[in-house]
Amino acid sequence: MTRNSHQKDIETMAETRIDDNVAVKAYIAYPKALKRLTALLGTTPEELVAWLFLGPKLGGLSAYQNANELDRPPRFHFEYFTGEDYLSPLMACWFLESDIDQFAPSDRYIICAEQESAALNMSFNAARKALRNTPNPQ
Incomplete structure (x- = not known):
C-alpha cells in the first residue's frame, strides 16, 4: 500500500463518525483542512496555529486527536512546553469538516x-x- 492510498484510507475512515444523537460528523485531516482554508481564505499554517490557540470561543478553531479511531475524539491542545515548532503537532490533528467550510475568522494573523x-x-x-x-x- 502506498503512502497516498494509506492516507486516503485513513481520511475515509474518519470521514463519518456518529455521536449519541446519531448526527453524522465528518472529520478531515490537517493537510486537507489547510488546503481548504488556503483556497477559501489564503490561510498560512502559522495562521491556523493562531486560530487553534484561540479556540472557537475567541473566534478560532478546534482540532481533534485520533478522530480516525474514536467516535468522540478529544480536543487537541498544544503542550505547555512546545518550543518553537508549532506546526509538527498539527500533522496528527483532525478538524470537523463543517467547521472548516463555515469558518469566518474575526481576526487574521x-x-x-x-x-x-x-x-x-x-x-x-x-x-x-x-x-x-x-x-x-x-
Whole structure:
C-alpha cells in the first residue's frame, strides 16, 4: 500500500463518525483542512496555529486527536512546553469538516514580511515597497 492510498484510507475512515444523537460528523485531516482554508481564505499554517490557540470561543478553531479511531475524539491542545515548532503537532490533528467550510475568522494573523518576501522570491525591500507603496528611506 502506498503512502497516498494509506492516507486516503485513513481520511475515509474518519470521514463519518456518529455521536449519541446519531448526527453524522465528518472529520478531515490537517493537510486537507489547510488546503481548504488556503483556497477559501489564503490561510498560512502559522495562521491556523493562531486560530487553534484561540479556540472557537475567541473566534478560532478546534482540532481533534485520533478522530480516525474514536467516535468522540478529544480536543487537541498544544503542550505547555512546545518550543518553537508549532506546526509538527498539527500533522496528527483532525478538524470537523463543517467547521472548516463555515469558518469566518474575526481576526487574521500575518506572518513576518521577511518570510513572505522569501516565499515570493522577492527581496525584502522590494516587498516592503510594494506593500507600502513608499520610497526607500534615505
